[in-house]
Amino acid sequence: MNQEFTLTIFSENSIGLLNRITIIFTRRKINIDSLTVSESALKGIFKFTIVVDSTEQMAKNLVKQMEKQIDVIRAFYLTEDEILHQEIAMYKIETSSLLETNLIEGIIRRYNARILELTKEYTVIEKTGHKAETQELFEQLKPYGVLQFVRSGRVAITRLKKEHLSSYLENLEKEHRDPVTV
Amino acid sequence: MGTQTIEEKKVAQTETVNVTGSDALLLSLITEGASTIFGYPGGAIMPLYDKLMDYKDKLKHILTRHEQGAIHAAQGFARVTGKPGVCFATSGPGATNLITGIADAYMDSTPLVCITGQVFSALLGTDGFQETDVVGVTMPVTKWNYQVTKAEEIPEAIAKAFYIACSGRPGPVVIDVTKDAMMNKCDYSYKRCKYIRSYIPEPRVNNVQIEAAAKLINEAKKPLAVVGQGVILGNAEKELLDFVNKSGVAVATTLLGLSAIPNNHAQYTGTVGMHGNAGPNIKTNDCDLLIAIGMRFDDRVTGVVAKYAPQAKKIHFEIDKAEINKIIQVDAPVLGNVGETLAQILDYIQPKQYPEWLAEFKACDKVEYDRVIKEELHPADGKINMGEVIEVLNDSAKGDAIICTDVGQHQMFAMRYCNFNSTRTWVTSGGLGTMGFGLPAAMGAQFGCPDKKVVSISGDGGFQMTMQELGTIAYNKLPVKMIVLNNNFLGMVRQWQELFFEERYSNTPISSPDFVALAASYKIEGETVLDRSTLKDAIERMYNSEGAYILEIKVTAKGNVFPMVPAGASVSDILYGDENKK
């Protein structure tokens, strides 16, 4: 049975690794629903957050294939209840339509969105939330004409106190006092 | 120390020296113990080739006739010696000509370090002359790859390359070096790589897993061990033998596991897989415990997965955790180097014997003999069969030669009928099934083991894919013995056409040159065998010849390899080939 999984991958900062990681998905014809990359709380270690729709067995195998990549330190697959996650969306509408009616202002308030920039021609609205929420706001704004719309990939954080990785790295360093080359 | 030359001082890294990137690269190779390089020069890699002349006494470079020949030779070298194969190629077409071999080595876990030249770093990404994105192109088929654009990166990149290629589950590594990185100067000193934070080559052995597996082994009534190449890669042949002897289990090997255990061992029951032996295939679906050791459940081994040993408990000894439950769900995974895990489990298992269980395999052997082998090896008349040739070769080789094959029917016959006494004497392309592999691999094997007899066995199709390497063999006076089994067909494909495509032989009849005359033009001796009455003497002449020798043997045009587990069938649904005759 397919289900949504959030995969988090911790890696060294190496050129080409993103390519190696996406190949794991493309080879198996698995679509990546969303992908973000950023430096983690640990200096020099990067974190990929990837959302896929797959079976649990496939998610397990994907994680093992990712950990097999030389520059990947650890990878995990997580379900909805193990993480907090957010996406950010931006909507551009004509300022005239904002001024014509006060309904839009009501929508912005109701959806806890905010106005990022307002010019004579256009207004940019921003909202963070789950995909369903940002999508709903899009639907609400649509009748007034959305000129541009963009949504980021998912960022996620586990409900654990520390990153999964920290204790792993601490143990690793204990075993191998010498860094990289000996 | 006083007598050290400057070169030796560099190699012994007694001091940091200022050298070109090319020097640094070659010194790094020497420090890693490389002695033989297979390659082909070209524009982007010329600075490295130039410097090769200064290290002639330590690094032997073998100029092949095609880069594919170079990489298959490096693979053959690695497979028989256990050391990493090294090859050089220039940018663009040189590098892309390596791809088949890299993919082959990736599938068959062969340690390789491939150095490719690359255009000047300033030209990268501009579609410069002979620029190919080698890192991009090789990414899906390498264990690791890296592009070097600065001379000073070279020693560390090479150190990592060797460490990664050889440790854990081995594999091919590509280091792409820009021309300016080869030409610029750098301070050279060398540190071997022994640890990379993000890479754990061997999972630590877990005693809980060992005990769980031992319990299953001790309780089993009908245990079958299937041995893969992992045992050879882990240098665990002795540990395997001890395990097999003490546990008393029935043993089979995969195509690549052949030679890990002598095939005259009393508990040895043959090979598994599509053209393997009836016994181990049928008994896979009858055993109560399947012990997979350093193998990866390839679909040519399992047949249809849903019907693969559903009745059996399964143990999987494996170094690569990504292989656990990838295809077959197992009850007891045992992670780690099989050399360690097999040694450790020995203390937990009870000595046992299973005479009745082994007798069941013998009964299957009898059926296989009556329905397939007898006719294959002892036909009343007609042209020579491929199996017969292997059987006669056994008389000369006595299980001691290194056998290298190409891909096709002859490969399956060699797998079925060759005898092996010692490990690393079987070199074949398994996972990728690369035609053209056999001859250059034999060449590399001969460089790796100059004192052993190396025999390559090819079909008339595959031989023509890389036969330009006759030039390399002749030039280097390599005593490789070449058998070409000529059926005037791309035999294996023809067999499938016969069985599954209504005998429509689309593009499988194939013509060949006069192989003996061709070899003669390279001053290589040889002869053609047409008739079984002359086969034995001809094989002996070939085997005992001083130098290289080619034996073209005209064989039955439409011979088939049986038994066969057709694709999509269960391993116990075996075709013996006589079904229609009954």
Ligand SMILES: Cc1ncc(C[n+]2csc(CCOP(=O)(O)OP(=O)(O)O)c2C)c(N)n1
């Ligand atoms: C490079 C490559 N191309 C195509 C194939 C598909 N293929 C597998 S076996 C085979 C026929 C081999 O014929 P031959 O070399 O004459 O050997 P035989 O089967 O007759 O022993 C072919 C074409 C392959 N394995 N490798």
